[in-house]
Amino acid sequence: MPPLEMPSSESLKTFSVVAKDGSSQARAGVLRTPRGDVETPVFMSVATQGSVKAMTQEDLRELGARIILANAYHLYLRPGTPVIEKAGGLHGFMNYDGAILTDSGGFQVMSLAKLREITEEGVTFRSHLDGSKHLLTPESVIGIQRRLGSDIWTSLDECLKYPFDEQKATDALERTMRWTERAHASIRRHADSEGKRGMFFPIIQGGTYPALRRRAVEHLATLEYDGISIGGVSVGEPKEKSWEIASLVSSVAPEDKPRYLMGVGTPEDLWDAVSHGVDMMDCVFPTRVARHGMAMTREGRLNLLNAASREDFRPVDPECACRVCKTYSRAYLGHLSRAGEISAMTLLSFHNVYFLMDIASTMRRAIIEGRFDQAKKDFFSKYQRREPDA
RNA sequence: GGUGAGGUGGCAGAGCGGUCAAAUGCACUGGUCUGUAAAACCAGCGGGCUACGCCCUACAUAGGUUCAAAUCCUAUCCUCACCA
Numbered sequence: 001m002p003p004l005e006m007p008s009s010e011s012l013k014t015f016s017v018v019a020k021d022g023s024s025q026a027r028a029g030v031l032r033t034p035r036g037d038v039e040t041p042v043f044m045s046v047a048t049q050g051s052v053k054a055m056t057q058e059d060l061r062e063l064g065a066r067i068i069l070a071n072a073y074h075l076y077l078r079p080g081t082p083v084i085e086k087a088g089g090l091h092g093f094m095n096y097d098g099a100i101l102t103d104s105g106g107f108q109v110m111s112l113a114k115l116r117e118i119t120e121e122g123v124t125f126r127s128h129l130d131g132s133k134h135l136l137t138p139e140s141v142i143g144i145q146r147r148l149g150s151d152i153w154t155s156l157d158e159c160l161k162y163p164f165d166e167q168k169a170t171d172a173l174e175r176t177m178r179w180t181e182r183a184h185a186s187i188r189r190h191a192d193s194e195g196k197r198g199m200f201f202p203i204i205q206g207g208t209y210p211a212l213r214r215r216a217v218e219h220l221a222t223l224e225y226d227g228i229s230i231g232g233v234s235v236g237e238p239k240e241k242s243w244e245i246a247s248l249v250s251s252v253a254p255e256d257k258p259r260y261l262m263g264v265g266t267p268e269d270l271w272d273a274v275s276h277g278v279d280m281m282d283c284v285f286p287t288r289v290a291r292h293g294m295a296m297t298r299e300g301r302l303n304l305l306n307a308a309s310r311e312d313f314r315p316v317d318p319e320c321a322c323r324v325c326k327t328y329s330r331a332y333l334g335h336l337s338r339a340g341e342i343s344a345m346t347l348l349s350f351h352n353v354y355f356l357m358d359i360a361s362t363m364r365r366a367i368i369e370g371r372f373d374q375a376k377k378d379f380f381s382k383y384q385r386r387e388p389d390a
Numbered sequence: 391g392g393u394g395a396g397g398u399g400g401c402a403g404a405g406c407g408g409u410c411a412a413a414u415g416c417a418c419u420g421g422u423c424u425g426u427a428a429a430a431c432c433a434g435c436g437g438g439c440u441a442c443g444c445c446c447u448a449c450a451u452a453g454g455u456u457c458a459a460a461u462c463c464u465a466u467c468c469u470c471a472c473c474a
Binding site: 044046048049053054069071074101103104105106107108110111112115128129154157159203229231232233234235236260261262263264265266269281282283284285286287288289290291292293294303305306307337340341342344345 | 418419420421422423424425426427428429430431
């Protein structure tokens with residue numbers, strides 16, 4: 001797709017807003033990374049262990065994925081930071097030349113809650129691989145990300161599982177803020193000596209409490225950073241809360257800092273998040289559900305494992321321009337899924353990621369052309385939202 | 391033709407007098423999945439109901455024993471193994 005021009009006066013900034021929607025908080029921008037420019041809104045697929053599950057880097061290239069996620073905690077445990085360092089960094093190791101954003105491992109504080117202990121110093125994990133103990137601190141996590149050579153670094157945070165009360169959210173926020181300061185100090189310390197530094201996207205917490213989130217954003221004003229990672233969402237809270245928080249952060253945060261909403265989302269979430277001022281999102285959803293036989297379409301989710309697909313020879317999404325939709329039928333993909341064929345996962349992952357990236361670029365174009373609101377209405381006129389609590 | 395083993399839900403395969411509409415696996419039907427311990431997990435799976443309980447039909451077929459049978463007995467049909 002043709003690159004969109006941006007104002008030359010903005011060209012030196014890390015992040016530039018190219019256009020803003022009049023009827024919502026949506027905006028289009030460009031994030032300048034060491035590995036090239038990333039147009040926003042952007043959907044990033046997740047390569048926790050250095051691989052977007054079931055996909056190859058050739059696939060990512062074909063998809064035009066200019067930025068993906070990786071996970072510091074997982075890669076530190078396996079294959080181990082030194083291996084990746086010897087390989088010339090994660091980019092060389094993987095042979096991926098787009099930007100890589102690394103998650104700190106804060107999410108594992110929640111997802112691996114049974115295997116860790118939090119202290120002021122950091123988080124001690126018992127490895128899910130071999131049971132060995134590992135202390136991750138705000139400083140060591142920055143160190144891991146530096147050695148991995150990722151382009152965008154996040155801070156170690158304390159991610160809570162919903163529900164939680166205000167006191168717990170406050171405690172988690174305050175600890176996260178202290179850890180963020182330590183991560184920040186660690187980056188500055190090393191920047192002085194080595195000069196090698198990734199972009200810093202500290203993670204904010206604060207749960208579903210607007211006052212806490214406001215505090216979190218205001219706290220960032222005391223630091224140098226490149227973007228805001230909004231953590232602690234998609235942890236089980238009601239959707240309205242997520243959007244309320246995204247909206248609040250967007251209204252409080254400086255305009256020239258990209259807003260990264262962590263762990264979102266589904267096709268419908270992409271539209272909602274961007275409406276509330278979000279610039280970047282990542283989610284395991286498209287690749288995970290693909291491995292479970294689910295495809296995303298303009299009409300909603302399609303479970304190819306259902307009997308209805310057995311003799312349905314249409315493409316997954318007739319309007320989709322992706323390689324998979326141009327090549328294979330629902331019947332065939334459903335058959336592959338039922339048969340447990342690896343290719344089902346590969347093909348459906350490819351389609352689902354394409355689908356979300358396509359939504360992101362559709363939104364971007366619409367924002368720039370001043371018709372975001374209409375584009376969103378068009379999308380939801382066909383798309384079947386999932387009923388909450390159905 | 392002889393001897394032996396056996397016929398259980400879509401398939402495989404437990405059960406071997408009551409607590410059996412019948413373990414378990416697969417298949418099948420549906421659901422879930424949001425900074426990935428996930429190619430995972432959950433539920434249903436004879437039929438019918440005035441359903442957190444009841445009724446009917448079920449363990450090759452037909453009889454029988456028993457208060458009670460998928461489980462014991464008899465006959466028939468059919469499989470499989472070995473021997474001729």
